Amino acid sequence: MLIEKSCKEFIDILASASPVPGGGGASALVGALGTALGSMVGNLTLGKKKYECYQDDIKRILEKAGILQTELSDLIAKDAEVFEPLSKAYGLPKNTEEELAIRNEIMEKALRDASSVPLEIMKKALEAIDLHEELAVKGTKIAVSDVGVGVLFCKSALMGASLNVFINTKLMKDREYALKINQETEKMLEAGIKKADEIYAQVEAAIKS
């Protein structure tokens, strides 16, 4: 499992010509790191008298963040899994009409699978951005910079994964399906970037004030 590798090894494999992990899996990892920073802020707020009124919220945020960290970590492996069939599909023969038809069908299925994982990463990154929105208000002020860094990472995960949706939908023959996925992706991008930028601006203002 990629997630069990040391950070050093992960960086080395990522840097190599090996097809996985690539930008999709790395986006899931960065999303997990961003969510973990949110958890850190939650854990530093937990049990603090000054933030007594938010304790129930903090507990809920921590539980949700823990789930997201696991889900995003799992998506690193899933992204690698769906790349393999796609990579194999490229190598299929296309000398006859029949071969081409078979290749197209297998390729189309592989492209759908390969776009489904970064879509899932985007959904999780969006949920993590929502948690940071709450943490910017309810989290301990001594860790406000970590809310800012956390939301930056989640935004990068969202945008990084979106590129991995677009490279796959671009090659799909079923343009109607591709368009539907692209629209879903654009919608998540728009909402997530706007919210993440607002949270970051809020953190920056708090630090610079």
Next chain:
Amino acid sequence: MLIEKSCKEFIDILASASPVPGGGGASALVGALGTALGSMVGNLTLGKKKYECYQDDIKRILEKAGILQTELSDLIAKDAEVFEPLSKAYGLPKNTEEELAIRNEIMEKALRDASSVPLEIMKKALEAIDLHEELAVKGTKIAVSDVGVGVLFCKSALMGASLNVFINTKLMKDREYALKINQETEKMLEAGIKKADEIYAQVEAAIKS
């Protein structure tokens, strides 16, 4: 060493209330991941006939990226190292004028050290963004999305580290020094964000075209 821990462990420690790693060290890690994606693009371009005219550049980029990955990885540990004295300085007594004077002096030194590491992370992230600028032009087009994801990560590292400069300069008594560091930080932010956004837009346009 934090970099030797598994990705899963790193995420778990980051999520905990443990003071290190925090947003600074995590920014260095994300910068290293971004640089590694640049290396991947370089490695996929290496020896490819279609990109023959860029082979010398690619070799130079790969060498530089390898150095940056090591430097950013080392900065994860360094960020943790400089946090400890700062954390201790907060706990020093301040009951008498003399105690306060000693505390202030130790604190000021600790704040300078604690801001020097994120400043270094920013410098390295900027250099990594420059490599992605070249890779967007000279790297293999089959990995163009990875240039986009890589530059997103380097931008996040730059911005994330900047927040960790600002939280430290804010507390410095020597306002002249603090202002100087803040100006240096703002300058790097401005240049890096502009360039990273341009590279990302270029990648996005290539993917969506």
